[in-house]
Amino acid sequence: MCGIIGYIGQKPANEVIFDGLTRLEYRGYDSAGISVVDENKIHVCKDIGKLRNIRGLLLNDFGSKSPIGIGHTRWATHGRPSAFNAHPHSDCDNTLMVAHNGIIENFMSLKKKLRSEGHKFVSETDSEVLAHLIESHYRGDLGNAVINALKEVKGAYAIAVIHREHPDKIICARKESPLIVGIGEGENFVASDVTAILSYTRKVVYLDNLEAAEVTREGIEFFTLEGEAVKKTPTQVDWNPVAAEKGGYSHFMLKEIYEQPQVIRNTIGGRTSEEEGKIYLDELGLTGPEIYKAQRIVVVACGTAYYAGCVGKYLIEKLVKVPVECDLASEFRYREPLVDQNSLVIAISQSGETADTLAAVREAKIRGAKVLGIVNAKESSLTREVDGLVYIHAGPEIGVASTKAYIAMVTALTLLALMLGKIRSVLSPEYVQETIRELKVIPQQIERVLDKHEQIKEFASHFMDSRSFLFLGRGINYPSALEGALKLKEISYIHAEAYAAGEMKHGPIALIDHELPVMALATESNVYDKTISNLKEVQARSGKIIAIATEGDKAIYQLTQDVIEVPKVSEILSPIINVVPLQLFAYYVADLRGLDVDQPRNLAKSVTVE
Numbered sequence: 108m109c110g111i112i113g114y115i116g117q118k119p120a121n122e123v124i125f126d127g128l129t130r131l132e133y134r135g136y137d138s139a140g141i142s143v144v145d146e147n148k149i150h151v152c153k154d155i156g157k158l159r160n161i162r163g164l165l166l167n168d169f170g171s172k173s174p175i176g177i178g179h180t181r182w183a184t185h186g187r188p189s190a191f192n193a194h195p196h197s198d199c200d201n202t203l204m205v206a207h208n209g210i211i212e213n214f215m216s217l218k219k220k221l222r223s224e225g226h227k228f229v230s231e232t233d234s235e236v237l238a239h240l241i242e243s244h245y246r247g248d249l250g251n252a253v254i255n256a257l258k259e260v261k262g263a264y265a266i267a268v269i270h271r272e273h274p275d276k277i278i279c280a281r282k283e284s285p286l287i288v289g290i291g292e293g294e295n296f297v298a299s300d301v302t303a304i305l306s307y308t309r310k311v312v313y314l315d316n317l318e319a320a321e322v323t324r325e326g327i328e329f330f331t332l333e334g335e336a337v338k339k340t341p342t343q344v345d346w347n348p349v350a351a352e353k354g355g356y357s358h359f360m361l362k363e364i365y366e367q368p369q370v371i372r373n374t375i376g377g378r379t380s381e382e383e384g385k386i387y388l389d390e391l392g393l394t395g396p397e398i399y400k401a402q403r404i405v406v407v408a409c410g411t412a413y414y415a416g417c418v419g420k421y422l423i424e425k426l427v428k429v430p431v432e433c434d435l436a437s438e439f440r441y442r443e444p445l446v447d448q449n450s451l452v453i454a455i456s457q458s459g460e461t462a463d464t465l466a467a468v469r470e471a472k473i474r475g476a477k478v479l480g481i482v483n484a485k486e487s488s489l490t491r492e493v494d495g496l497v498y499i500h501a502g503p504e505i506g507v508a509s510t511k512a513y514i515a516m517v518t519a520l521t522l523l524a525l526m527l528g529k530i531r532s533v534l535s536p537e538y539v540q541e542t543i544r545e546l547k548v549i550p551q552q553i554e555r556v557l558d559k560h561e562q563i564k565e566f567a568s569h570f571m572d573s574r575s576f577l578f579l580g581r582g583i584n585y586p587s588a589l590e591g592a593l594k595l596k597e598i599s600y601i602h603a604e605a606y607a608a609g610e611m612k613h614g615p616i617a618l619i620d621h622e623l624p625v626m627a628l629a630t631e632s633n634v635y636d637k638t639i640s641n642l643k644e645v646q647a648r649s650g651k652i653i654a655i656a657t658e659g660d661k662a663i664y665q666l667t668q669d670v671i672e673v674p675k676v677s678e679i680l681s682p683i684i685n686v687v688p689l690q691l692f693a694y695y696v697a698d699l700r701g702l703d704v705d706q707p708r709n710l711a712k713s714v715t716v717e
């Protein structure tokens with residue numbers, strides 16, 4: 108889960124590369140490095156730490172204006188974060204450099220073989236093996252050396268390679284890990300994703316699995332790892348560079364929380380007809396019979412996407428009357444899942460590059476299931492492996508803690524459930540019309556919740572030193588509690604656990620005392636009374652309740668004064684609103700604790716390795 112970038116053009120490569128790395132840093136930020144070819148010599152600078160801490164080394168005091176180079180920002184897998192484990196890695200004589208994202212599974216045996224051939228290793232990483240392997244295959248043609256070396260490699264990789272005898276080209280290749288090539292005027296780029304180069308070009312080519320490219324100033328040649336030439340068609344990216352900027356907010360996460368009203372408009376935009384009571388998901392790509400045939404739906408995803416899927420379960424079972432199972436992708440892929448041609452698998456992912464989710468999709472397809480992808484990142488690997496697609500249109504999400512993508516996923520799942528429910532004649536056109544009408548006012552209602560940021564910040568300042576938190580929710584808002592707890596854990600490093608409120612008395616109630624804050628989802632619902640009685644059990648044990656409640660709810664104040672009121676919406680739409688105060692609460696707790704909200708420790712935005 109690293110970020111790699113390459114540049115060949117007219118400008119000082121280290122400047123373009125450093126700029127690109129800052130936009131890739133959400134992929135990994137424990138160390139970084141840049142290397143260029145300068146007068147047939149390799150020049151490299153790399154060190155441990157975040158880019159802002161090694162800016163001097165990689166930019167002001169870099170010491171070369173060479174217009175060709177590669178760079179890397181790291182999320183350590185093999186070898187702890189350190190200057191010598193940072194990328195790019197060289198071969199024995201500093202003739203070539205490699206920047207790598209992924210994991211080389213057979214690196215130990217390759218290292219042993221290369222050592223026996225006299226190669227000297229300086230790092231603890233798996234990636235350094237690639238530099239020595241290419242060196243061992245090099246006979247003057249860099250492209251050939253790279254593809255012959257990769258024939259020996261098992262695992263996942265996206266790589267960029269430069270060589271001091273080839274100051275006019277960068278070789279790049281991918282297997283599993285994402286890689287794109289950017290096409291400019293007299294300059295070209297290699298990058299892990301589009302955000303790195305958006306401010307230079309929007310003309311990109313997505314490399315497919317087992318493809319490589321020779322990138323020069325004048326042009327790009329694509330070939331397979333078997334050496335056959337490949338014709339590729341560039342894509343024009345519709346994300347504008349500003350979308351990848353902070354826009355005056357102190358953190359990307361806060362900006363992305365405030366983007367949510369517009370994100371929901373984008374997700375539902377052009378997909379609903381209130382007049383007809385109809386939903387249109389044009390890129391769905393699944394035929395009526397395939398939808399009808401689905402006797403069972405299985406959701407596979409990870410992290411926040413999984414919790415969105417759990418909301419989807421409630422929505423689809425309620426509105427479509429088809430059984431839905433939610434499965435963690437990392438579990439699904441190894442448990443020989445009982446899916447077949449009568450199953451519809453829904454894979455949810457913001458990045459579309461999460462290794463476990465991709466592997467779960469492949470498992471499902473092997474067993475004959477149809478797979479629908481609910482994805483944010485255009486053209487990502489997942490979009491090329493599924494049978495049908497629903498893009499969530501959240502725009503680039505930079506903050507590692509996912510917010511707007513979650514809300515867009517839940518909104519897209521709501522549209523899908525309404526559409527399937529209508530097609531399978533479970534829902535009347537009137538019901539769909541009414542729900543579309545309600546969905547369309549949700550953006551303003553979220554703006555009203557965002558206006559309560561001062562109150563939420565106040566609550567955050569009260570509880571920011573808590574050692575632990577319990578989140579409680581019931582029914583369709585149990586997943587909201589799960590997501591709220593994850594947000595707090597991810598960015599504030601406070602241990603937080605979410606429980607279905609009805610389950611509390613079967614164990615976690617033992618945790619309740621006057622020191623444990625309990626965040627409760629208690630908005631209007633068919634389980635409201637049950638939730639209130641659960642909260643009375645908390646109150647009886649002096650637990651400190653912070654409640655998310657529906658505007659006008661007076662009863663809740665008998666349990667606590669710490670109430671965040673949210674506008675009234677129908678129960679099935681409440682998860683879209685209820686998560687917003689939880690996101691803001693987590694944000695303010697982390698910010699007040701002085702933590703790096705956008706780049707929390709040990710995390711990365713998309714987990715491209717297992």
Ligand code: AGP
Pocket residue numbers: 409410411412455456457458459460461464507508509510597711712713714
């Ligand atoms: C959420 O805030 C985390 N960044 C993480 O749990 C994330 O949701 C998970 O890694 C799945 O990522 P994806 O949606 O890109 O597949």
